[in-house]
Amino acid sequence: MNTSYAWARIFKPYQLLFMAFEHLNRFQTIDHLISIKGTGTPKDLARRIRISERSIYGYLQVMKSLGAPIRYCKSRRSYYYQTDGRFEISFKEIINS
Secondary structure (H helix, E strand, O other): OOHHHHHHHHHHHHHHHHHHHHHHHHHHHHHHHHHOOOOOOHHHHHHHOOOOHHHHHHHHHHHHHOOOOEEEEOOOOEEEEOOOOOOOOOOOOOOOO
């Protein structure tokens, strides 16, 4: 067996886990900046969290598709939530009655 292949098999699950945490962290960062109306322009936001502007639009689209009422204010040059709230990805326990 090729040793590089063996290492890839061992570390692949950890790499996927790291990527998942990285994405969750980006959602949390974007949410925080939106909630304080401190995102700046899409280009500023992308630079701030070190991803492409295209990726920013992708994250915002996911958040919108999950119900986040995200709008952009041209005069403030920032995204904001149309209604008060926070974007959360969490576990909810279901209690059977």
